[in-house]
Amino acid sequence: MSRLQNKVIIVTGSVTGIGKAIAKRCVAEGAKVIIHGLEQDLGEQTVVELGAENATLVIKDLADEAAPQLLVDAAVKAFGKLDAVVNNAAQVGTGNIQTTDGAWFRRMLEINCVVPYLIIRAALPHLSATHGSIINIGSVNAYSGEPNLMPYSVSKGALMTLTRNLGDTLMRENGVRVNQINPGWVLTENEAKRKREHGLREDWYADLPKVYAPAGRILWPDEIAACAAWLLADECGPISGQVFDLEQHPFIGRNPPKDASTIPSK
Incomplete structure (x- = not known):
């Protein structure tokens, strides 16, 4: 029997990229x-x-107040219960103190931290019944962030604190595990598109400098999904409130390249 057999899982932002890879792995x-x-x-x-x-499809902007309950109701209606939530959907974009106004900062915090919280809140009665699991998808930028990813980085840092807080509270009070995956640089469809829009050649990822990719390549969505499958499975045991950094080098304390402006987005 497969390790996620008969589990019902919401994966937000799952029509492309990491979210789609996680959804595919869950079904597999x-x-x-x-x-x-x-x-x-x-x-x-x-x-x-x-x-x-x-699979059942829900098309909805997560900024809509009705979105969290709509997702939960769709799962229960389609499959009769809810075992897990993967909060993967995110607002991605650049910004620093000169270019980030209040509206943009609030949008980042709303979609990347407040909405995951509201989805967890809506799902909690069902997850309590199944002793379920939650994964929040963050970013290695949560620890500080690249110079031009300030609001995004702050929002992922807030999500990380939410994960650690609820990972303790919900495990003790509801038997629900909450963990976070912080991916490093991943070759998703959207990342490939962004780099092409920045003027890089079609196969820009083929020969990256070792300072960015010691293995000679960046991560694949399927590799993030493999970690997610383990965290969602019963074999993960009682692990909760933990943050898993999925990168190929020590992100904190690593010597930066001399030209910091060349650091790629994640």
Whole structure:
């Protein structure tokens, strides 16, 4: 039997990238999933890939106050229960103290920290019943962040504190585990597109400097999904309130490149 057999899992932001890879891995491990995103065509394509018997699609902007409960209700209606939530969807964008106004900062905090909290809150009665699991997808930028990723980095730092706080509280009071994955630099569709828009060649990721990629390549979404599958599975045991940094070098304390302006986005 697969280790996620019959588990019902919400994965936000799962029509592309890391979220889609996690949803695919969950189904491969025996789970049923709620696919969520903003692009109807990509969502429908994802459901076809996973099989309609394994996946239900919800298209909804997470800024909508009704979104958290809508996701939870969709899972229970489609599959009868809810075992886990993966808060993967995020607002991504640049900004520093000169370019970030209050509206942009608040948007980052709302989508990247407040919304995951509200989804957890809406899901908690069902997760308590199944002694479920929550994964928040953060970023290694949570510890400080690149110069032009200030509001994004702060929002992921806030998410990390939320994970540690609820990871303790919900485990003791509800039997629900809460953990976080902080990916490093991952080759997603959106990351590839952003780099092409910045003027890099089509295969820019083929020969990256060792300072960024000691292994000669950056991470793949499937490698993030492998960690997520373990955290969602019962074999993870009582582990809760932990943050897992998935990067190929020690992110904190590492000697930066001489030209810090060349540091890539994550």
